[in-house]
Amino acid sequence: METSETFIDSLLRQLPFDIGTDEFVQNPYRFYDEARRASGPVHRTPSGDVVVLGYFEARAVLSDPRFGHGARTAQDRTGYGVPARTFLLTDPPGHTRQRERVRRAFTAREMLSLRRRIGDVAAGLVREAARSGTADVVADVARPLSARVVGDLIGVPEDLRDRFAQAAALLVRGMDPPGLIAPDTRERIARARVWLARDIGAALRRPAGAGILRALARGADGRPARAETVATCAQLVAAxxxxTVGLIGNGMHALLQHPDQLAWLTAGGHSEQACAAAVEELLRYDPPIQLAPRCALVDADIAGTPVPRGTVVFVLLGAANRDPRAFPEPHRLRLDRQPRHLAFGLGAHYCLGAALSRLEATAALTHLLARRPRPTGHPVSYSPARIARSIQSLHVRLDPAEGHRGSVAAER
Ligand code: HEM
Incomplete structure (x- = not known):
């Protein structure tokens, strides 16, 4: 187990607030606000690194090729929970080549063909979950939906699906500063990395593979590029x-917390189209990934603040999404906004799974709203993860029978 401090670990000492507390897990936005009020949109840490809290500054960093991964954030990747050589942590031109190989699987045509399947899976899960009148949105709908859709896309063999899902949960936890993770959980994460790599290797060797695994197994020149392929697949599992589980759980919770907005959406017939628009505001309001790290590859600046080469830049996506300069009344969920949020990042590393997650969340929401979700009073529990933010269980009452449901079928 690694013991030296990673750049992610340095977050614990350098941020102007303590991310180790339960208060932070419950509501990080209060802390972001206080920090932004104290130091403005760009905060310089005691060691000279930089924390970006402002929306415009976050956009500037993420879309500026002077910021990438370079040596510090890429080499020091142990806290990121993904194996070396993954393109999330590489810079062009290597990044561009690796990304292109995977991007082909996420084309608009591919998404269109997945849309019906996602709708059918979501409908079935919600129907089953609603049978008894109460359900856990996360355990009964979000998690199995995400596991099936991503499992299909990647081409995870049936017998390995549960293991991949378990590994995914652990890898996401492994993105956090190791100092925040209990030693036994760190051991489990380390073991999961090893067996996931082994399982991916085994799946790649099967002749009748499917999805991205099969496409990647062939390699660019027809021969498998093994280490890179395994790393890419592991990244897809982790990412x-x-x-998406976080998006559906956090999003449903936000709606239950804002009954006026839930009523507005429901009154409009909660069509698939209206739910798709609502998902954008839900992504702004409580994004499942809170941090995107970067490193200054050359001497650069952020909105005039000099940033010497080698500086680590922590872009707080959750803070940027609540910057009042960009989003008036940022702490209010307002489904009539059309927010240009940063939940999927921006620039060269913009999330490849954005369209897929949007489809899944839209389908889940459309079918859940058709059964009038109401709170049960059961407390909500959050994952202890800090960089990923997701509700772990969200109990709701649901009508066993479906009410009027916009135009899901008609729009297909
Ligand atoms: C609501 C769901 C999701 C959110 C909030 C999300 C968020 C993000 C963010 C913020 C980044 C950029 C990180 C950075 O710039 O450092 C990213 C990158 C990425 N995401 Fe997602 N993601 C989601 C779902 C997915 C899904 C479903 C997949 C694949 C099945 C996926 C695959 C990827 C990949 C491959 C990258 C790396 C792209 C690159 O480095 O070029 N994501 N995601």
Whole structure:
């Protein structure tokens, strides 16, 4: 187990607030606000690194090629929970080449073909979950939906699906500063990395593979590029499973917390189209990934603040999404906004799974709203993870029979 301090670990000492507390897990936005009020949109840490809290500054960093991963954030990747050589932590031109190989699986045509399947899976899960009149949105709908959709897309063999889902939950936890993770959980994360890599290797060797695994197994020149392929698949598992679970759980919770907005959406017939628009505000309001790290590859600046080469820049996506300069009344969920949020990042590393997650969340929401979700009074529990933010269980009452449901079928 690694013991030296990673750049992610340095977050614990350098941020102007303590992310180790339960208060932070419950509501990080209060802390972001206080920090932004105290130091403005760009905060300089005691060691000279930088924390970006402002929306415009976050956009500037993420879309500026002077900021990438370079040596510090890329080499020091142990806290990120993904193996080396993954393109999330590489810079062009290597990044561009690796990303292109995976991007082909996420084309608009591919998404269109997945849309019906996602709708059917979501409908079935919600129907089953609603049978008894109460359900856990996360355990009964979000998690199995995400596992099936991403499992299909990647081409995870049936017998390995549960293991991949378990690994995904652990890898996401492994993105946090190791100092915040109990030693036994760190051991489990380390073991999961090893067996996930082994399982991916085994799946790649099967002749009748499917999805991205099969496409990647062939390699660019027809021969498998093994280490890179395994790393890419592991990254898709880490990036793809739990994030969408977070979006559906956090999003449903936000709606229950804002009954006026829930009523507004429901009154409009909660069509698939209206739910798709609502998902954008839900992504702004409580994004499942809170931090995107970067490193200054050359001497650069952020909105005039000099940032010497080698400086680590922590872009707080959750803080940027609540910057009052960009979003008036940022702490209010307002479904009539059309927010240009940063939940999926921006620039060269913009999330490849954005369209897929949007489809999943829209389908889940459309079918859940058709059964009039109401709070049960059961407390909500959050995952202890800090960089990923997701509700772990969200109990709701649901009508066993579906009410009027916009135009899900008609729009297909
Ligand atoms: C609501 C769900 C999701 C959220 C909030 C999310 C968020 C993000 C963010 C913020 C980044 C950029 C990180 C950075 O710039 O450092 C990213 C990158 C990425 N995401 Fe997602 N993601 C989601 C779902 C997915 C899914 C479902 C997949 C795949 C099945 C996926 C695959 C990826 C990949 C491959 C990258 C790396 C892209 C690159 O480095 O070029 N994501 N995601």
């Amino acid at each position: 793809g499973y739990e994030t």
